[in-house]
Amino acid sequence: MNRILEVIRGIRCVAPAALALVTGSAAAAIQSRYNLPPPASKLAEDIYALHDFMLIICGAIFVLVFGVMFYSIWKHRKSKGAVAANWHENTMVEIVWTVIPFIIIILMALPATRTVVAMKDTTNADLTVKATGYQWQWGYDYLRGEGEGISFLARLATPRAQIEGNEAKTVNYLSEVTEPLVVPVNRKVRIITTANDVIHSWGVPALGVKQDAIPGFTRDAWFRAEQIGTFYGRCYELCGKDHAFMPIAVQVVSAEDYTKWVAGRKQAMAALADDPAKAWTQPELVARGEKVYQANCQVCHQPTGLGAPPAFPSLVGSKVVANTPELLQILLNGRNAMPAWKGLSDVELSAVATHVKSSFGNKGGIVQPTELRAARK
Numbered sequence: 156m157n158r159i160l161e162v163i164r165g166i167r168c169v170a171p172a173a174l175a176l177v178t179g180s181a182a183a184a185i186q187s188r189y190n191l192p193p194p195a196s197k198l199a200e201d202i203y204a205l206h207d208f209m210l211i212i213c214g215a216i217f218v219l220v221f222g223v224m225f226y227s228i229w230k231h232r233k234s235k236g237a238v239a240a241n242w243h244e245n246t247m248v249e250i251v252w253t254v255i256p257f258i259i260i261i262l263m264a265l266p267a268t269r270t271v272v273a274m275k276d277t278t279n280a281d282l283t284v285k286a287t288g289y290q291w292q293w294g295y296d297y298l299r300g301e302g303e304g305i306s307f308l309a310r311l312a313t314p315r316a317q318i319e320g321n322e323a324k325t326v327n328y329l330s331e332v333t334e335p336l337v338v339p340v341n342r343k344v345r346i347i348t349t350a351n352d353v354i355h356s357w358g359v360p361a362l363g364v365k366q367d368a369i370p371g372f373t374r375d376a377w378f379r380a381e382q383i384g385t386f387y388g389r390c391y392e393l394c395g396k397d398h399a400f401m402p403i404a405v406q407v408v409s410a411e412d413y414t415k416w417v418a419g420r421k422q423a424m425a426a427l428a429d430d431p432a433k434a435w436t437q438p439e440l441v442a443r444g445e446k447v448y449q450a451n452c453q454v455c456h457q458p459t460g461l462g463a464p465p466a467f468p469s470l471v472g473s474k475v476v477a478n479t480p481e482l483l484q485i486l487l488n489g490r491n492a493m494p495a496w497k498g499l500s501d502v503e504l505s506a507v508a509t510h511v512k513s514s515f516g517n518k519g520g521i522v523q524p525t526e527l528r529a530a531r532k
């Protein structure tokens with residue numbers, strides 16, 4: 156028994172080395188847009204090596220089995236006067252074709268199990284980030300570690316004109332996002348995934364990480380990027396009509412740059428941490444409200460405000476929009492299929508109210524955050 160284990164161990168040490176030689180050069184040769192992306196983490200390297208290792212085993216078995224089969228068919232063809240042998244049960248053959256595949260499977264399972272176990276080990280993370288899937292964007296909340304408290308949404312940033320073919324496509328076509336997930340290099344980052352509507356899946360191949368994001372559940376995965384740069388992924392679970400338009404971008408930066416980014420982000424958040432008592436100017440509210448509208452309203456009411464009547468009423472020339480108390484009521488409490496938005500802040504709601512009053516050809520007007528505070532009561 157010990158002897159067998161030793162042999163297996165020997166093969167395990169030698170085989171990957173030998174394979175690495177063959178596959179390393181082969182991989183370099185076929186490193187192209189059709190292959191896996193160049194790994195930027197130890198896990199991704201392991202996954203890449205496993206992929207090559209299994210592909211070669213499967214390729215060799217394919218060539219061998221079909222080779223023997225076609226050779227036999229050709230060699231023992233009828234026109235040559237071949238006569239079929241007539242025998243049953245050959246113990247030797249049966250043992251061989253049971254034992255050899257068994258050994259091959261063990262050889263494949265050992266390194267694969269090791270890697271899968273390593274992928275599941277999310278302990279001792281330096282940074283924990285929650286990734287929430289939405290139809291169709293990702294939300295990030297930095298939960299623990301440097302940057303704790305930062306949160307933002309990342310949406311597709313590729314301009315519509317490129318998608319419709321009216322403009323040349325950029326290199327990262329359909330991979331650019333409004334804001335990448337920024338992480339420090341050489342730190343263990345734990346990603347907690349969940350979703351807000353349907354199942355999505357968060358992953359970045361170059362970092363060797365992928366995990367389903369399931370509504371009502373949390374799952375986790377991790378990565379430790381070993382290279383500075385931006386790495387791309389996408390949603391890997393068919394999640395509806397814009398499934399192909401919710402990319403993931405992870406920007407890996409040096410520890411110092413990360414600290415700087417955190418400081419900048421915190422400052423921006425403090426600036427945005429709205430003082431509801433402040434009197435906002437109309438253009439400030441409209442600009443802010445446009446973002447709130449894009450994020451929350453335009454799926455139903457359309458970017459043009461025209462909606463899709465009769466299901467989603469047009470906001471153009473709407474009496475409700477013109478009548479501030481009624482507008483605030485419908486925003487806070489919803490009505491029929493119109494969701495309630497009381498989860499948004501006073502500033503966000505007053506901004507979006509001001510925006511819809513002033514856009515789409517509507518007459519204009521302003522709603523201050525203080526009015527919302529009053530309307531909530």
Ligand SMILES: [Cu+2]
Pocket residue numbers: 288289354355356390391392393394398401
């Ligand atoms: Cu998705």
